[in-house]
Amino acid sequence: MKNCYWMWLILSLVTTATLAQNPLDPKLLRRADKLAHKFVIVDGHVDLPFRLKRRNFRLEREFLGIPLQTDDGDFDYQRAKRGGLSAPFMSIYIPATYQTEGGAKEFADSLINLVEGIAQAHPDKFALARTPAQVEANFKKGLISLPMGMENGAPIGNDLANVAYFAQRGIRYITLTHSQPNQICDSSYDNAPQQSPGHCLALFVPQVHARLRAQHVR
Numbered sequence: 001m002k003n004c005y006w007m008w009l010i011l012s013l014v015t016t017a018t019l020a021q022n023p024l025d026p027k028l029l030r031r032a033d034k035l036a037h038k039f040v041i042v043d044g045h046v047d048l049p050f051r052l053k054r055r056n057f058r059l060e061r062e063f064l065g066i067p068l069q070t071d072d073g074d075f076d077y078q079r080a081k082r083g084g085l086s087a088p089f090m091s092i093y094i095p096a097t098y099q100t101e102g103g104a105k106e107f108a109d110s111l112i113n114l115v116e117g118i119a120q121a122h123p124d125k126f127a128l129a130r131t132p133a134q135v136e137a138n139f140k141k142g143l144i145s146l147p148m149g150m151e152n153g154a155p156i157g158n159d160l161a162n163v164a165y166f167a168q169r170g171i172r173y174i175t176l177t178h179s180q181p182n183q184i185c186d187s188s189y190d191n192a193p194q195q196s197p198g199h200c201l202a203l204f205v206p207q208v209h210a211r212l213r214a215q216h217v218r
Contacts, residue, residue, distance in 0.1 A: 036084030040139050044173075045149065046075045046088040049111040067118055068125070077125050080144055087135045087145040090115045092171065094152040099182050104154040105162065112169050115146055130170050149173040153184045 051073050068077045075088060092111045098104035119126045127138045129145035138145045148169075153176045156162045163174075176184045 033084070040086040040135060041084050042135075043085055043088040045091050045151070047091050047093060048073065048075050048088075049090050049114050050093040052114060053111055068122070077122075077144065085144065086139050087129060087147055089147050089149045089172075092148055092150045094150070094154050096152065096154070096182070099154045104152075105157060108150065108155040108166070109169070112148060112171075115148055116170075119146055128170060130172065147172055149175070151175045152177060152182070154182050156184065158183060 048067060052067070067075065070076045079085075080088065090111075092108050092115075094104050094108055098107055116128065119128050125144060126146050127134075127141075127143045129135045129138055129147045135145045135147065148171050150166060150171045150173070153174050155166065156174070166174075176182075
């Protein structure tokens with residue numbers, strides 16, 4: 001699979017550079033479309049779960065057109081299929097307010113439940129994926145995979161056992177913090193003196209086959 005990703009990356013870069021020079025060439029557009037649907041394309045961060053949660057989304061309210069079809073936001077099923085997106089990582093985004101008000105773990109669980117609900121409600125379109133092999137298997141079936149990553153490690157709290165808990169729930173990477181320092185590390189948005197001891201988490205995470213994501217950290 002690694003070779004497949006590298007091949008896609010090289011071909012996409014060559015095609016993108018060529019299209020930049022000839023943006024309206026129908027032949028090149030067809031080539032780009034063919035490549036996009038031939039190889040697995042992964043998006044590492046899609047904010048759909050938080051957007052749906054903020055709108056008080058319910059799966060039975062499909063008249064809203066989300067996540068199947070909508071002009072809002074940056075993701076829906078029809079646009080993903082048309083563009084060849086195979087595995088958009090659903091971002092389990094936790095606002096920094098939960099670090100002071102509490103409830104970060106519960107909020108994270110609610111977003112994970114929402115993603116699981118989408119896959120269960122539309123098994124002909126979406127499927128969960130926790131491994132590259134599952135992404136490839138879904139791709140062969142014509143399904144869009146929904147892997148998950150956590151944006152802001154606040155739900156870990158002061159208990160490293162929560163790393164394993166969220167790994168079991170399907171989280172495959174953790175962005176340590178976001179707009180404010182938390183118990184893990186400091187935020188690049190904040191100018192306060194460094195104060196968060198994150199080394200324990202850095203040592204623990206690889207044991208549960210999750211990954212750390214250094215965006216927003218300082």
